[in-house]
Amino acid sequence: MTRSAEDDQEQPFISHLMELRDRLLRMVLGVLLVFAVLVPFANPLYQAISQPLRDQLLDGHQMIATGTVTPFLVPLKLTLALAFFIALPWVLYQLWAFIAPGLYRHEKKMVMPLVISSTLLFYTGMAFAYFVVLPLFSAFMAGTTPEGVNWMPDIHLYLSFLLTLFFAFGIAFEVPVATILLCLVGVTTPDALAKKRPYIFVGAFVFGMLLTPPDVISQTLLAVPMWLLFEVGLVLSRILLRRRAQLSANDSVAPIDKDSP
Secondary structure, eight states: OOOOHHHHHHHHHHHHHHHHHHHHHHHHHHHHHHHHHHGGGHHHHHHHHTHHHHTTSOTTOOOBOOSSSHHHHHHHHHHHHHHHHHTHHHHHHHHHHHHGGGSBHHHHHHHHHHHHHHHHHHHHHHHHIIIIIHHHHHHHHHHHSOTTOOOOOBHHHHHHHHHHHHHHHHHHTTHHHHHHHHHHTTSOOHHHHHHTHHHHHHHHHHHHHHHSOSSHHHHHHHHHHHHHHHHHHHHHHHHHHHHHHHHHHHSTTOOOOBOOO
């Protein structure tokens, strides 16, 4: 009994699905492993992460928990989020291992540095949000609270606000990587992006308005680094494209072969 062409095509598709399943399971297991290590420190972690805000509370004032199980669940949610952030290199590695067999050799050389740099930039954005934005925001809120109002933030709402801040600044700090990728794949050029600088500057403030709390300080602290990082990405794109042109001129007849899966 002979195999049909449809069966031959179905087998690689199924094997790709199984490979994807295995990679996803490894991602989840990696996050859960880090989570298991951090769980005993859930409450101290929440105390540390809320310290910039608690420093601005008036004497005798504390954060509050309005839900019945909120004091138990909120530190666990924070621990799970931190586990994902810590395991992010492992998650990205699994994603890279899944797509790498289908890439050309010169594409592999380009992707791995971009994965590493994007991870570091994401961590840098989170650190900037925690050490710079959060203390300034907390001081701003404490200074603008009307007289006679007790400012005692809810721990669950604070966690939601903090995770939004982390994701917003983590994604915003990926601007250089996005700029470089758009130029390297030929979607646009550094000169074309430079001509759109005024629109990008305005777009950075719109992005900051949508993803940060409704205060000028947080919006500005997100928009200005985004614009500066865009300029950095523009400079690096010109350098990389110039280097690519030089390599192409020196080795214009060299074939581009694919690695075997």
